[in-house]
Amino acid sequence: MANNNRSQWDLGRFIQTLTYFEVIPFLNWIQDFIQGRSHSSSDIPDGAKQMGVILVAGATGGVGQRVVRRLLEQDYKVRALVRDIDKARSILGNDVELVVADITKPETLTSLVMADIQAVICATAVRVQPVEGDTPERGKYYQGIKFYQPEIVGDTPENVEYQGVKNLVEAAAQYLPKAGKQLLFDFTKPSTELQNTWGAVDDVVMGGVSQSNIQLVEETALFAGNVSTANSGGFASVRTRNFTPPFNLSGYEGVELRLRGDGKRYKFLLRTEAQWDGVAYSYSFDTEANTWINVRIPFAEMVPVFRAKTLKDGSSIDASKICSFQLMLSKFEYDGELNPKFSPGGFALQVESIQAYGGTNLPQFVLVSSAGVTRPGRPGINLDEEPPAVKLNDQLGGILTWKLKGEDSLRESGIPYTIIRPCALTEEPGGKEFICEQGDNIRGKISREDVAKLCVEALQQKTACNVTFEVKEGENTASSIDWQKLFSQLQPNLR
Known part of the structure; x- marks a missing residue:
């Protein structure tokens, strides 16, 4: 005998629920077929991508564009801060969000640029080129194989390496999640x-x-x-x-x-x-x-x-x-x-x-600086043994001096940070072992590819929090890297 007290059950809503949550794949196939739509993996929510945006400054530079590529490969949501959106699109492709801003102009670092950021990777730098003019034949200048007298082109080191970094740090401090939290x-x-x-x-x-x-x-x-x-x-x-x-x-x-x-x-x-x-x-x-x-x-x-x-x-x-x-x-x-x-x-x-x-603090701001920033004017320095940037610091507008002041603005901000000081940057493919030191004494070279790898890995390592270090490549190829061990050997809060 039927229960006359029962309310009418909605079979349609029942089926709708099962199909929405893909409980019975066959039902989804039938519904897609009837409605003429295709099922895409992009319909599936991605846990990694839900967790905020990584803002990359200097995204079209040699290190920055490699950082962007590696972040995308690891399923991060990436926002590139650029000045020329057409140029940036041609370099970075269509899979990255682009925002137009200039770190030397703090009024451009708006909520549209900074909203939802999880972390910042700053790979900006003043443009340095040979006095004779940069040509494809002189590309070796950038690999440290042959030296050409360099000069600064465009904005000054003070504006970019110090004031620009400081502007970005101050803007990020207003939008980054509080330490130990993740939106x-x-x-x-x-x-x-x-x-x-x-x-x-x-x-x-x-x-x-x-x-x-x-x-x-x-x-x-x-x-x-x-x-x-x-x-x-x-x-x-x-x-x-x-x-x-x-x-x-x-x-x-x-x-x-x-x-x-x-x-x-x-x-x-x-x-x-x-x-x-x-x-x-x-x-x-x-x-x-x-x-x-x-x-x-x-x-x-x-x-x-x-x-x-x-x-x-x-x-x-x-x-x-x-x-x-x-x-x-x-x-x-x-x-x-x-x-x-x-x-x-x-x-x-x-x-x-x-x-x-209640999370462990992780770096929220990774800054690519330079080895040698503390050497100009340091007692006991033999300039004949130093790389060109140290020898020519004054002629290059105090580039290393201003980089150090940019570093200091980050250290003083209270944002959990990692400051990477690479030696001479090259266009080599990378994959070598990392030699990391502190105290700003090492010399050598390292590929931009490997610096980008360090930037991205630092975001995931609590032992990379609040450390400053210099890095060059070793002679041996690294088949695998113990990142936790690499960063744990470094002392925090050193300049």
């Missing part, structure tokens, strides 16, 4: 990518009739709808599609939500596996009606659950592979217990941001 979702800046990452998972998947959705309104993500206990239901939620690759938050303590609720108790869940109906880690939190609050969710306090039942033998969270996030309003707490602040009907939860917190 994951910023709903104050709505985008199609954000909208397409989240979708509703309501109790329709269990036969219920609750309805919810997520909309980007008023610079927030609004999770709202109507929750019903009909048909033994009683939950509404929004969930991200699986991140490919996942978020790696292994260096953080947990996540922090900035939100405004309606006085109800909600749940935040995350998953470390891509299964649709697998184990989740859950944390319940209360909201204050019409009040903005920060909710910290420690990974260590999240409860492993399967369909709201706790798993007594559940493993701890592997924060290195977080595949999805979910926000939920449910009549149940855990193991059959009821949510004490639940009531059926309308609800609304606004979320401004989701970020990781």
Whole structure:
């Protein structure tokens, strides 16, 4: 005998949910075929790319363009700061965001340029060329094989190497995330990518009739709808599609939500596996009606659950592979217990941001400087043994002196930094072992390719934080590099 008290179940919404989250690939194929659309890997949210932008200054230079290429190869989201957008596009291609600005003009370093940055790599430099004029035949000048008398072309070292770097540092300090935090979702800046990452998972998947959705309104993500206990239901939620690759938050303590609720108790869940109906880690939190609050969710306090039942033998969270996030309003707490602040009907939860917190400090500003910056005027220096930049520092507008002042502006800023001082730069392919020292005494050469490699790797190494070092290439080819060991041999906070 039919249950006349049951509400009508919506088969269409059920199928829509399964196809959106690709639970049954065959259904997606049928829907794509009917609607005449092709499925692209770009539809899949990328955990690495969600985590802020790397701003590259000097992106069209010899080191800068190699930095951009390496960042893109590692799935970073890259923004190149350039002065000539047509020239930059011809050099960097179409896969990088370009913004027009000039570090010597601080008024150009606007929120459009600096928004959402995770870190900065600065590879700017004044232009130096042979007095005779630069020609393809004289390209060897740049490899240190034959010396041509150099001269500064264009802006002065004071403007570029010092004032420009200082301007960029001061602008970055206003926009970089606070040390130990990492912005994951910023709903104050709505985008199609954000909208397409989240979708509703309501109790329709269990036969219920609750309805919810997520909309980007008023610079927030609004999770709202109507929750019903009909048909033994009683939950509404929004969930991200699986991140490919996942978020790696292994260096953080947990996540922090900035939100405004309606006085109800909600749940935040995350998953470390891509299964649709697998184990989740859950944390319940209360909201204050019409009040903005920060909710910290420690990974260590999240409860492993399967369909709201706790798993007594559940493993701890592997924060290195977080595949999805979910926000939920449910009549149940855990193991059959009821949510004490639940009531059926309308609800609304606004979320401004989701970020990781409690992380180990990583470098947020990598500056490419130069070996020799402390040598001009240093007692005991034999100029006959020094490279041309040291010998000709005064003739070249005090280039090394101003580079050192640029370094100092970064050290004094409070931004976690790495300052790389390469020896003579070459166009060789690289791949040699690195010889790193401190104290500014070494001489030698190193390829621009290898300097770019150092810049990108420094972003990922906590032992690279607040270190300044000189680097040249060794004689041997390096088949692999232990980056943690390389940087851990360096002393922090040295000039």
